[in-house]
Amino acid sequence: MGPRRADAVADNPPPAKRPRAIAARNAYPRRRAITACQLCRMRKTKCDNRRPSCGTCTSLEFQCVYQDTATDFSSFDPASLAILDRVNYAIQLIEQHPSPTGSSSDSLRTYPPGPSEPVLEETPDEAISKSTENSFLLEAQQLQANCASSRLLQWPSLRDLCEPCEVDKLFFNPAPPEESTEAAAPSSSRGIREEDVPSLIQSFLENVHTKNPILDPNELRNMSRYIGEDGFQWNGPSCLILIACALGTISRPFSIDTPGPQDTSRLDARDYTTSESYYTAARKRIGLLDSSIIAIQCAFLIGVFEMYSMRPLRAWLSFNRACTYFQTYLHSSSLGQPVEQSSETVRSRLYWSCLKSDCEMREEIALPPTELTKVEYSDAFPSPPGNAPDPDGGNQTESSMALDASSERSWYYYLSEIASRRIANRVTAALHPLDPEEWVKTPVHHLQRIAEELDAQVVQWAENFPPIVRLSADDTADELSYYLHSRYLDLRERIWRPFLYLGAHSKPQDPNLLIYVRNAGLCLDMIFKHIHICFIRHRHHGSWFAGRSLFTKGLLVLVAARSPNIAMPANWMMAMDTCITGLRYWEDEAPDLRAARLTLQRIYQSVNSIVPAFGSAPSDRIIDQV
Incomplete structure (x- = not known):
């Protein structure tokens, strides 16, 4: 019986089903992908996948965010993943980057890689959407003067011709302030005069405020009226009026005149010493202010004046102070502490102006980022001011409307x-x-x-x-x-x-x-x-x-x-x-x-x-x- 059964089995072997199943798995091997957090994806670095916060996010003190489990495709086979990559890439191009109106679509259009092209290292589902606020803050933190002149001096064709640090080291070691003041334009100072405040405020609103509209013009004019009646005090409104007057003094209407070989900026800076008088008086008051909206405005405008007077290091410190004030203000609000009431529009304007100024400075000089780059305060653009009542309680005239033609521009x-x-x-x-x-x-x-x-x-x-x-x-x-x-x-x-x-x-x-x-x-x-x-x-x-x-x-x-x-x-x-x-x-x-x-x-x-x-x-x- 035994030999006959063995011969029968040998003559009629069972179907080879198992090898086909193995071959199918080899053709489409399933893999368990480890999902990196969003920060590591953005930085293109290896993520240790720790929960709730990976090592990179812990060291940078950044909120660690992992991809939603609803979009976890780790159990998909390679063919399905490739199809999903292509579909997601097409959707991303259509929804986020439409072709510019009136431009040549053929010259600006981008395509997913074809069959003969190598697949890019970064697939669409591995990137953070470029339209999110989270992405903007991540990119803001990583600014390290990558496009600045100091990087160019390290290029092979220039690195042997000069020292890259020769220029930037003078950013951190400028001339002493007293030398800058004494060597200013040879004009006599008018000093601080209360009767000049209305005209200087108007000059500020026309020449400076238009680029960073972080103030309410009606409120600023109303503050200036109190200065004319009571004089300058040691408080926030007086500090704000003083720095606005300093900017109104040093600023001029726009002109595209070009300098000649012998022209210098100091000779062209009329009333430079007068503006310094207002600026110095404002700086004496800024340290007395508590964290408030008006303190943020004062610190920011002091930084603007220092940029006008070509003192970028001081300006960065002032912008950094404004960012710190703003973060402290938000923290106090989150804890339920009584804070100064202000409109959401004003806070949003301050947030974007402070954050934008910090990015501009760190784009040129490698400086540490402010903590405000970690605060997701607003992911929307600030809204223009609505029609506000006249500060004197009367009806608005065309010139006092909150959003006139100049304000709209x-x-x-x-x-x-x-x-x-x-x-x-x-x-x-x-x-x-x-x-x-x-x-x-x-x-x-x-x-x-x-x-x-x-x-x-x-x-x-x-x-x-x-x-x-x-x-x-x-x-x-x-x-x-x-x-x-x-x-x-x-x-x-x-x-x-x-x-x-x-x-x-x-x-x-x-x-x-x-x-x-x-x-x-x-x-x-x-x-x-x-x-x-x-x-x-x-x-x-x-x-x-x-x-x-x-x-x-x-x-x-x-x-x-x-x-x-x-x-x-x-x-x-x-x-x-x-x-x-x-x-x-x-x-x-x-x-x-x-x-x-x-x-x-x-x-x-x-x-x-x-x-x-x-x-x-x-x-x-x-x-x-x-």
């Missing part, structure tokens, strides 16, 4: 600036690593796709400007439109800057050199236009930033000029002359801009030694004498 500009700050942080996070060699390691199609998508967002941002602030070819005298156009050019230059680096430092046999050079040409076009925009003698909140931008753009021009791969336009030397003249105009007030001008001249002379140093003295050619 101011608010359109203000909201556009906040939107541009979001895009600028996004550009830095997506395209500007600390080490530029990361651009070399990135696949060119990946870099191109990111740049095109961000460029489309900037173009769409500019095309959506209301007509009231849109810059036309025939109108260059409008201040707000002028600055928005400057921001537009600067953003697009930063987007295409990686290709300038790649085009200038690549070998002639590089197969992607034509792509690099073509996009580097677009970057240079934005650079030359932006240099022209920054070359004005008008003093404003961003004058120091404009000087630093001239230095950065000049360095980029020299990087391109030193490379045999990039053909330079015939007028590039005129652009360098403009950068150096613009830096010289402000250098008496900002020692770091003087060092920047000397550095730029020295590198320029190494590129073209036959070009004169633009009338500079022999001692100016030695940067060690700064």
Whole structure:
């Protein structure tokens, strides 16, 4: 019986079902993916997956957020995951980044990778939505002057020509305040006069308030009336009026006049010493104020004045104080403590102005972020003020309406600036690593796709400007439109800057050199236009930033000029002359801009030694004498 059963089994083997099941599992192996938290995904770092907070979030003191379990696809097979990636990517492009109206969709459209293209390392479901406030705060925390001139001085074509820290070290060691005051414009000071307050407040509202509308003009005028009756007190309203008068004294109506080779900013600063008198009186009172809305406004406007007077380090400290005041105010409110009543609109304006100013400073100089970058106070744009009653209790006239034509233009500009700050942080996070060699390691199609998508967002941002602030070819005298156009050019230059680096430092046999050079040409076009925009003698909140931008753009021009791969336009030397003249105009007030001008001249002379140093003295050619 035994042998016969064995023979029967041998003649009729059972069906091989088990191997087919094994083959199916091998074809679509299931995997258990460990979901990283949102911060680690954003930073593209390995997450240890600790709960409730991973190690990275714990060290950064950031709220650790994991993906919703409802979207956990870890049990899906690879084919299903690939399909979901494609679908999610298409939905993301349609919902978040529509094609700009009136622009060429073919030139700006991006596509998911085709069958023959390698899949990008970052899939759509692994990225944080760029439209969320959480993403904006993450990007704000990571700003470390990645796009600043100090990074450019470390590029291979420039690093042997100067010390990268020669310029930035003077930011932290400026001239003593008494020297700056004594060397100011030779004008006699009128001192603090109560009868001058109404006219200075009006000058402040017309020339300064329009860029950061964090005050109620009617309330400010009402405070100034009490000053005329009772004089300056040691309280918040007097401090606010004093700093507003300081800004009203130093500010002037917008002008696009350009400086000459012998012009200096101090000679053009009329009533500089008078403005310092108001500023000093305001600083004596700011330390006496408790955390309140008016204290935040005073600290912020003191920072604005310090930017007007080219003292960026003091300005950053004042902005940091305003951020601290705001955070303390919010903390007191959350604990149920009695706080000063104010409208949500005022608080939202202060939040965005403080956060935006902190980002602007840390974008240029590597400074620690304020704690306000961790506060998710508002994910919406601030709302314009509604119609408010007249402070005297009477009916409003057309000139006293809360949102007149001038205020409307101011608010359109203000909201556009906040939107541009979001895009600028996004550009830095997506395209500007600390080490530029990361651009070399990135696949060119990946870099191109990111740049095109961000460029489309900037173009769409500019095309959506209301007509009231849109810059036309025939109108260059409008201040707000002028600055928005400057921001537009600067953003697009930063987007295409990686290709300038790649085009200038690549070998002639590089197969992607034509792509690099073509996009580097677009970057240079934005650079030359932006240099022209920054070359004005008008003093404003961003004058120091404009000087630093001239230095950065000049360095980029020299990087391109030193490379045999990039053909330079015939007028590039005129652009360098403009950068150096613009830096010289402000250098008496900002020692770091003087060092920047000397550095730029020295590198320029190494590129073209036959070009004169633009009338500079022999001692100016030695940067060690700064």
